[in-house]
Amino acid sequence: MVLLAIESSCDESSAAVLIDGKLRSNVVATQLVHQQYGGVVPELASRAHQQHIVPVVEEALNRAKVTKKDLNVVAFTRGPGLLGSLLVGTSFAKSLALGLDIPLVDVHHMQAHVLAHFLEDPHPSFPFLCLTVSGGHTQIVLVRDYLDMEVIGETQDDAVGEAFDKTAKLLQLPYPGGPLIDKYAQEGNPDRFPLPAVDTPGLTYSFSGIKTAILYFLRDQTAKDPDFIQKNLADICASVQGTLVKILLTKLKRAARETGIRDIAIAGGVSANSGLRAELLRTGEKLGWNVFIPKFEYCTDNAAMIAAAGYYKALKGDFCPQTVSPLPRMEW
Numbered sequence: 001m002v003l004l005a006i007e008s009s010c011d012e013s014s015a016a017v018l019i020d021g022k023l024r025s026n027v028v029a030t031q032l033v034h035q036q037y038g039g040v041v042p043e044l045a046s047r048a049h050q051q052h053i054v055p056v057v058e059e060a061l062n063r064a065k066v067t068k069k070d071l072n073v074v075a076f077t078r079g080p081g082l083l084g085s086l087l088v089g090t091s092f093a094k095s096l097a098l099g100l101d102i103p104l105v106d107v108h109h110m111q112a113h114v115l116a117h118f119l120e121d122p123h124p125s126f127p128f129l130c131l132t133v134s135g136g137h138t139q140i141v142l143v144r145d146y147l148d149m150e151v152i153g154e155t156q157d158d159a160v161g162e163a164f165d166k167t168a169k170l171l172q173l174p175y176p177g178g179p180l181i182d183k184y185a186q187e188g189n190p191d192r193f194p195l196p197a198v199d200t201p202g203l204t205y206s207f208s209g210i211k212t213a214i215l216y217f218l219r220d221q222t223a224k225d226p227d228f229i230q231k232n233l234a235d236i237c238a239s240v241q242g243t244l245v246k247i248l249l250t251k252l253k254r255a256a257r258e259t260g261i262r263d264i265a266i267a268g269g270v271s272a273n274s275g276l277r278a279e280l281l282r283t284g285e286k287l288g289w290n291v292f293i294p295k296f297e298y299c300t301d302n303a304a305m306i307a308a309a310g311y312y313k314a315l316k317g318d319f320c321p322q323t324v325s326p327l328p329r330m331e332w
């Protein structure tokens with residue numbers, strides 16, 4: 001099976017080629033245009049996808065040493081994501097499949113983040129738990145099989161990636177701020193500024209309280225000293241990151257206890273966070289978990305993970321019709 005996968009759900013245009021389940025190429029074009037606006041501007045994102053999609057697909061085919069005529073499946077991200085962005089990838093995938101007369105597979109972006117774990121060995125065994133953390137999602141997923149997943153816990157308000165990015169904005173760091181908070185946190189003291197990590201029963205996350213606490217904390221401190229942020233940037237970042245990671249792990253530990261599952265994975269953009277990775281390894285060692293952490297290139301959005309998900313669907317013959325349209329709020 002020579003499969004081409006396309007990802008265009010947010011601000012990364014990406015294409016990958018998977019041959020008989022083995023990844024041959026994964027090309028990602030990150031859109032830099034959003035940096036000056038402090039967040040993704042949907043209209044600019046879809047225009048940038050239109051510019052990037054053809055060169056990105058051509059590069060992915062070249063690196064895999066195949067041509068369009070060798071392809072026999074096209075997979076694409078159907079949702080969730082930004083409608084305009086999803087439309088570009090969906091329309092491109094549909095046209096290509098129609099032109100080549102080959103089947104089309106629609107992929108759920110968050111399921112693909114989970115299935116990125118199967119691009120390389122070692123991978124988790126079923127059933128496992130996957131904490132999927134990105135700019136739009138914070139979920140604990142019970143994964144029974146490649147395509148049998150259940151969200152057993154999620155956020156009732158903001159995603160943790162949003163909490164990282166919004167804090168970064170308050171600290172006047174450019175978008176996307178998550179990686180920068182991570183960078184500065186590495187030189188800071190996480191215990192310097194205690195922030196509330198209130199635990200609630202169950203597996204439902206909430207990040208709106210901590211976000212407001214950070215806002216008020218910075219407002220009060222800069223009223224006393226206008227240079228407070230510059231003087232304490234590393235310690236602020238370390239304290240915020242430490243608190244967000246603590247919130248993430250408290251619920252994950254509860255989910256592991258309740259389900260009795262010990263294969264624990266993380267996925268999504270925030271799984272690139274060094275504090276989360278280190279704390280997960282420490283917790284796993286203490287509790288006897290088998291911990292699975294994706295390679296950095298498979299954490300943030302990429303088409304390799306769409307290829308992995310598309311592959312398992314194609315093996316089952318789970319194709320979609322040419323009438324398919326994107327679903328910005330696609331259900332699991």
Ligand code: KG4
Nearest residue numbers: 134135136161178182269270272273300301
């Ligand atoms: O999965 P992703 O690339 O896109 C979505 O599907 O949302 O995740 C992007 C999110 C952003 O919020 C970004 O700030 C965050 O992942 N992120 C990080 C790190 N790298 C990316 N957050 C914290 N630390 C990082 N190292």
Ligand code: ZN
Nearest residue numbers: 134268269301
């Ligand atoms: Zn994502």
